Amino acid sequence: MEKDKYLLSKPTAYCFASAPPETSQPSVSQQEYSQYGYLQQEYPQQPNPTLSYSPQQQYNIPLPPPKYEPPPSHAPPHNTVQVRPSGFFNRIQTNRPQMNVLNAAALIFISGGMNIAWSIGFRSRLYYNITTHVSVAWFIGAIIGAAISGFLPKFLPKRAITLFCSMLTIIGGIVNASTHYNINALTAALYMNGIANGLVFAPTLVVAGELAVFYMRGKICSSTEQLSFNFGIFLQILIHSTSSDSTCHYDGFNPDRISGILSAVFGFIGLCLAALLFIESPVALLDMGLEDHATDALRRLQHPFTFNGETYAQLAEHKLYVAENKQLSSEQSAVEACPAFVKLCILRVLNAMSISSFIYYALWLSTDDFYKENETRSTFLIFGACRLLGSFITSFLMDSIGRKKSTLLGLIVCGCLAIGIGNQYHFPDYKYVELLLDIFQAFAGVAFAASSAYLAEAYPLKVKQHFISFTFIVELVVFIVITSHDVVNEFFYVIGGIYIAVFLLSIWSLPETRRTTLLESQRRFRGCCGSKRP
Template sequence: MEPRSEYQRTASQSTVGYSPLPEPSRIETTFPHQYQLHSSCCNRDMRNQPQANGLGAAALIFLSGGMNIAWSIGFDSLEDELVICMHLRLAWFFGAILGALFGALLGNRFTYKLLMQLCCLLVVIGGIILTASHLDVQSMLAARYLNGLANGLALPSTLAMAGELAVCYKRGNITSATEQMSCTLGIFMQIVISVSWSTEYELSVDQFQGILCAIYGSIAWCLAMLFSIESPVLLLAKDEQELAIDALIRLQYPRAVTTETNEQLTEHSSYIGHNHSLSTTKAWCQALPALLRLCLLRALYALSTSMLIVLTLTMTSTSVYGISSGPYVLFGLLRLAGSCSGAFVQDTLGRKLTQLIGFMVCSGTSIGIASRFSGVDFVRTADSRMAVWLLLLFQFFAGLSFAPSPVYLSEAFPLAVKRICIAIAYVMELAVQIAVFTLDLSLHTASIYFFGLGTFLLLGFAFSHWYLPETKFLTLRQAQQKFRDFS
């Protein structure tokens, strides 16, 4: 083992300039010790497990956020219908927008550990308020706002951190699982709870959701205390080389200074050197093409999980299957299965393939759903049944197609504006969710909605094919350069 001073000298030399960008085909040469681990998946996953552990607190925060999203778009208990007003449904989204704006501004001023502890505290307080209240609108509003604020605060820094903590051949899996899979799991849990809850229980659905959120927040706080690791990229940018080396050691198991540690330190230093050479104006010019593309992607993501889709599921399912909870559970389960499948193949099949397959199938099923409702005043049972199954199929492939979106957000932007750009894309997604609430909720509107969604997804397929790059196995520096223009 080489002494630490040797690594400090290497880091000091690498910060002066940066090496030429290696070709993607030469990544195995650049990271030889990492790619030797491919012979044993178990050893490789165990070695990089601390990188996922460092994001565990955020994953639980997003899980609680998924439950609140599901509640807001219509998966709530029937007994609470009397008190659900538009503001109450939109409260979580408003809170998340405020949180994202604060997160973009404050993300670099607080350590990631402190920021996660604050978010966990907000989740716990929101959960306690929700548990203590019953059919009290003001308390429910406060709880939804607090949980949304926590999720908005956490997301920009977490996605930025995910790209900086994870090794290049695990970045896709870790980032997608942290955001998309966790949020979708929360949506699925809320669906199951809402459709299986009985009015005979002492607690309401909302109170039980509050208990779960308080538990998630408490566990997340413990995970933040034990496993949160500061970004070695930001530590190097602050010229804290010893702390950066220590962070790299803690991101591997077993903890030791190895040749791989030096290689990662050199690559991070090159990434910083490349970004420090960009002025603020040039950084925004390079970020703009990626920002436009990913805002469109997240807007489509919001349209695939909106209140109008839940309303369509409710109306068609009720007309065919009555009060059966089966279609609702399948709805959530298939979306979760799609998100899980997409997350775990990000670093094998890649980002683009899963997205293109998902967009193509979602476009076809969306137009198929719209055709069931068009030009008729009364929807036949056979058409409703077909619409239900097409909608279930749509959810699986929607989960698959949007699994790469957090990965792209984590790697597309220059370092100086990364958190701000992630926050802008997230705010765009939330704004689209809010806009859907202003639509007239009817089957005629649903027909137009699904025709429009199918068309946009078809355009999204062509757009992704031509303008979204494949970033599998690329370092952050390489991925950033792939996004710098529209070519």
């Protein structure tokens, strides 16, 4: 009995000799392990009360550490989710400040569209015999501005660029409005407006892509650039079509002065909007290390101006976008941008072909009589309205139907119509050319509305502004090159074949970036094949 009593009084020494004392190993609480999905093991009490142990004698057996695997670097944080608000007008109202930031540049683009229409032929008869240099002066000025913009440092405030370009637009409009049939003054006005548009083009698309929410980036980018240019083209055609020859004599008031006045007004309104409503890109602020400023910019880019879950979700996405792009050197970024550069240059070149001076000449030729003024005016007006309508509808539906679908639809229809237009010139009456040209313009507006969004999201961050400028320069060069009007039907056969070929290539190579983050969109442009996944 004495031996059994001795064994029961000292169980630790014989039965659990390897168990460490309480002070040698700190206990791991259940709360510390529960956060990793582990629960502390509980030991049932022995039925024999003589074998139970006091709390001082509990055994602290260490559990193996949990295996924690960090999420992949490309995966967004699991707790940041942006929700697309229901209702079209609700989304518009919530994100109105984002569009307000871009309205100043949109007004500059409207004045640029007016000068594009003037340069390709929609001008009064006083200027029908001007030199080639004057007719392409706006495009040369835009190339100069885009070249300067491509080499500007990306940390230069976009507000300052927009203010300067608005001032150039005002001066160019005043010069055009205050002179009458003065070729030197007209050339200077075209150069100033061209430089303003080329200089503001790339920074505007950079800002548009970086401040827009993922579910409205297509609409915001397209309505800022493509829709604005097409509205300016329509406005110039409207001014040109509604004026009579009596206003075009040397001592009177002519429609070109109206264009100058409108350009000056657009520039002044843009100057006020840029000074009052412009907000710098939150991505650029994060790239400079100004996280507090970026957070405040995101707050002011949505209505109401309060911090909410979506504000922090956008901040997390932008930080991930900046972090991944910082890992790329400038050389790696340029190499990664090359496939997107080739694809977007092709799209923008086709856009220039769809509204070049060749198209104007074909439209004028289809009226069959130069002296039928009323018929010519109505033909021109319908022509401009069709292009504007196609661009307008596609811009507002782009985030619903997608970029790729609208582009493919416009390309295949334009290709077939171009071949049909070329075939019509074999007949002496050109019976259906006007109708086919109007439909062609409508689907050209559909085809190239998405190119604005593609430009804003395709290129890596370090070289984005440079490559957007280079893409715009390639488009402007095509405007200058297409000046011959000798072979109309051959021109339409050629561009028809090009449109169809690009349609077939785009099925394989063009990605769909609808409702994706900037980082995801950039990944989808990597390589020659437009994949849906990185």
